[in-house]
Amino acid sequence: MSALRKAEEADALARRSGREDELLAQIEKMFRRLRLAVVFGGDKSREGAVIESTTNPRSWKSYEKVAQDIAASLQRLGCRHIELFPDDMRLGENLKAFDAHLAWVNSGGVQGHCSVAHAPAMLELFGIPYVGHDPMTAAILDSKHVFKRQLQAAGIPTAEFFVWQPGVSPRDPVRDSTFQHAFMGYRGPFIVKPTSGRASLNVTYVERADGLADVVQNIYKLTRNHVLIERFIGGREFCVAAAGPVIHRHGKIERLDGPFTFSLLERRLDESEKVFTSMDVKPITGERAFEIDAEAEPQLHANLAKLAQRIFLELGIETLIRADIRADDAGNLYVLEANPKPDLKMPGPGVTSLVCIGLPKLGMTYDDLIMSVFADRVDVLLSERRGVADRIARLI
Numbered sequence: 001m002s003a004l005r006k007a008e009e010a011d012a013l014a015r016r017s018g019r020e021d022e023l024l025a026q027i028e029k030m031f032r033r034l035r036l037a038v039v040f041g042g043d044k045s046r047e048g049a050v051i052e053s054t055t056n057p058r059s060w061k062s063y064e065k066v067a068q069d070i071a072a073s074l075q076r077l078g079c080r081h082i083e084l085f086p087d088d089m090r091l092g093e094n095l096k097a098f099d100a101h102l103a104w105v106n107s108g109g110v111q112g113h114c115s116v117a118h119a120p121a122m123l124e125l126f127g128i129p130y131v132g133h134d135p136m137t138a139a140i141l142d143s144k145h146v147f148k149r150q151l152q153a154a155g156i157p158t159a160e161f162f163v164w165q166p167g168v169s170p171r172d173p174v175r176d177s178t179f180q181h182a183f184m185g186y187r188g189p190f191i192v193k194p195t196s197g198r199a200s201l202n203v204t205y206v207e208r209a210d211g212l213a214d215v216v217q218n219i220y221k222l223t224r225n226h227v228l229i230e231r232f233i234g235g236r237e238f239c240v241a242a243a244g245p246v247i248h249r250h251g252k253i254e255r256l257d258g259p260f261t262f263s264l265l266e267r268r269l270d271e272s273e274k275v276f277t278s279m280d281v282k283p284i285t286g287e288r289a290f291e292i293d294a295e296a297e298p299q300l301h302a303n304l305a306k307l308a309q310r311i312f313l314e315l316g317i318e319t320l321i322r323a324d325i326r327a328d329d330a331g332n333l334y335v336l337e338a339n340p341k342p343d344l345k346m347p348g349p350g351v352t353s354l355v356c357i358g359l360p361k362l363g364m365t366y367d368d369l370i371m372s373v374f375a376d377r378v379d380v381l382l383s384e385r386r387g388v389a390d391r392i393a394r395l396i
Contacts, residue, residue, distance in 0.1 A: 020253040023246070023379055026396045030378070031078040033395050037100040037128075038074075039119050040067035041107040042088030049088035054111050057225035058142065058196040062086075067106045069346040073370040074104075087119040092126050101391045104374075105132030108142075108198060108341060113225070115196075116142040116340060129389045131377040133319060133340055141321065141340035145195045145228050151335055154314040156307070158335045159326075160186070161230035163195065164216050172213040173229055189232040191275065192216060194223045198339075205232065205274035232274070233334050235327035237267045238292070240308040241342060241355040243320045244376035249364045253375055259312040260372070261305040263322075263358035264292045291358050303333060311338055318380060320373050322355055344370070 041062040044050045064084070071082045085094045087107035095103070103123055109115020117135040124135065133141065140146050151158040162179040163169075173179045192215045193203040202222055204215050216227045241263045245256040267289045294301040308323045322342035325333050343353040346366050356366060364372075381389035 042086035233326035246376035248371035
């Protein structure tokens with residue numbers, strides 16, 4: 001990171017420091033009157049959701065149950081007025097009728113390209129502040145090829161890759177000169193995946209380069225979008241959650257010196273698994289993902305945390321992400337992707353979410369995590385975005 005960027009980050013943290021008790025008091029006061037809308041993914045098949053039904057390059061999911069978990073947590077924390085709304089073309093009317101002060105975006109979109117950016121873009125248009133990524137950041141994080149180019153520009157290690165483009169690339173990717181330059185004679189194995197997707201759906205392991213063409217065509221038929229081919233990294237697989245520096249635990253708000261990294265996990269792959277199986281197929285359990293022992297592997301733990309912080313700071317991210325990382329046989333770490341909307345499911349018997357597994361050792365609960373994400377975002381809005389947060393500022 002450049003000296004100028006470090007100075008800017010230090011200045012931003014300094015402007016936000018020293019007001020933790022005040023911030024908590026402001027939020028508690030805000031909760032009495034705040035009208036909060038939790039936005040989940042709209043269903044294009046429902047009457048009035050869209051004008052014309054089109055394609056979904058990104059596999060669709062409503063996330064409504066998780067939105068209910070978020071809303072229930074905020075109610076337990078003291079927020080009195082919460083409604084859930086679908087992310088569809090009626091969102092503006094619904095928010096106006098509800099007289100919403102603030103929204104929480106828990107949507108991957110309805111349909112079309114860059115669907116994860118649609119809800120925050122509409123909220124920007126409506127003038128409603130929100131908890132979530134801005135439209136550009138959401139689109140970059142969800143567009144895996146664009147994200148990987150950002151990583152390359154920042155000097156953050158990621159596996160070599162090639163983007164197959166319909167109408168531009170030859171049917172057989174191996175014939176493309178850009179493919180040949182990217183892989184420099186490497187012939188496999190590869191991972192082939194949609195450039196926009198979720199939960200490891202349609203991610204395919206390909207042993208040799210001569211098997212790529214058919215897999216690329218199959219993924220394109222499913223998504224009607226660009227297809228990402230990357231070198232397969234065959235070592236251990238990890239994930240790390242990262243969020244802003246304001247956190248809540250033990251009934252108090254704390255401010256860290258940098259991004260909050262937590263739930264540093266190893267994801268256990270079965271012998272037959274080359275790719276971590278979608279949570280839609282196999283729910284996340286403690287047997288499938290477990291915490292990295294900081295005492296047993298201190299260097300690995302430190303390197304994973306540092307890598308997640310670099311992603312957060314270098315890309316200017318302002319709220320929760322989950323970075324997926326793989327090691328090669330020599331232990332070198334490579335960033336695979338960063339999930340812009342990690343699952344915030346409330347843990348239950350035998351089932352949890354990846355970002356919640358490490359919370360107990362930090363003295364935090366699910367409600368603490370929800371309050372941390374909320375408080376950090378409110379802190380940013382009140383200290384750095386006053387021009388777009390006047391409505392919530394007036395509540396305090």
